[in-house]
Amino acid sequence: MRPAVLIETQTDFNRLMSMLADASQIAVDTESNSFFAYYERVCLIQISTDEDDYLVDPLSLKDVTPFCQILRDESIEKIFHAASNDLIGLKRDFHCCIRNLFDTAVACKLLGVKKLGLAKVLDEHFGVTLNKKWQRCDWEKRPLKKEQIDYARLDTHYLIPLRHRLALELIKRDLWQDAQEAFVKICSQEVQEKVFQPNGFAHIKGAQALDNQSRRILKDLYRYREQEAKRRNRAPFRILSNETLVRLAMDHPGSVQELARVKGLPKSYQNSRAAYGLLELIRRTHDTCDDMKM
Known part of the structure; x- marks a missing residue:
């Protein structure tokens, strides 16, 4: 596993987005500060390709529009695990919409998997252990610790091979179309304003x-x-x-x-x-x- 690449400048970000424009599929995840702040914001964007893992710091960027263009590009499949909250955050903070989604959590559910958490799924398929200690840390704080980087990159590192395994099983069980319909539904969800009750x-x-x-x-x-x-x-x-x-x-x-x-x-x-x-x-x-x- 090669070291994760931290993207903290607009120049490096734009270069990465140009490279991703030629990809057929990417794995994506986000981390936010919802456990600490009233006004939640996306604080880290993890992106994996077949070869590398990238950690994008949106707090250091002036313009994330190129990433929104990647998310909208129907020729690029975006792989998430339990995408709903991530997509809402991306839409809320950056006005990003997504097309061509594959949600590995939804696929697992359709296949009858009971425990849908990413840690459990990765352990089952790849024998990987995620350190949940960092799941609810304050992702807005900088600099990021090495342990945070190691944790964050694993959220997307295995999603592409996981997607391939699940896709084969969905097709085998004649559930591919059901999965596609579920993915489209997730993409269409709207951001709900926080209302105090x-x-x-x-x-x-x-x-x-x-x-x-x-x-x-x-x-x-x-x-x-x-x-x-x-x-x-x-x-x-x-x-x-x-x-x-x-x-x-x-x-x-x-x-x-x-x-x-x-x-x-x-x-x-x-x-x-x-x-x-x-x-x-x-x-x-x-x-x-x-x-x-x-």
Whole structure:
């Protein structure tokens, strides 16, 4: 296995895209920062050919239009594993549409495979072990670690030979047309704008066990967390976890000291402006509930 090629300049990127324009098929995957940021973005694009693996850093590029042209080119087959989220991210961030897709996860499902995760599939077919430690790391951080590069390139390195194995089996079982129809359907999906559901708090574990007053506090805390996540561009659970929201709603602390004793409360909410803002929200909701009882 040759070393992966890291593409970090527009010149190298344009050169790679010119080369890929003559390819008959490429394997593609992406990595994002969805586990860390509220406004998710594609942070890495992995591309493999029959010979090499490339890691494209879109954060360092001014223009990824040539890649979108590759994705649209019907003469080039694009091989993904569980393409849905990748395609949505590429469409959302770069307005890329795709034609001529082969999704190895969909192919596996049609063939009756039960465990569709890439790690399991690669282990079954090639005896390869993926280090899942890096699956949810912050892919926006630079520079990338060697371990991240090693992990990322394996996501696409085996997809082309995997595609060939699965295609033969699909044809053998007369499932090729079914697969093609499924691939086209995936390509046509649209980006859905993220919409906050204010009553989503009710689905948090432990919410149903709260009394009415605590549930009202939980609802307001849930809305507050969403607003803070947007403002700070952080994943909501990194502002306050669901477990912490429930504990705050249940204990409704009235002082900084009481707040600091809430298990799981981030340090940023201990004796700070954020702490007093949180206490004021809890107090205001608590008082409103008391007034409604009168």
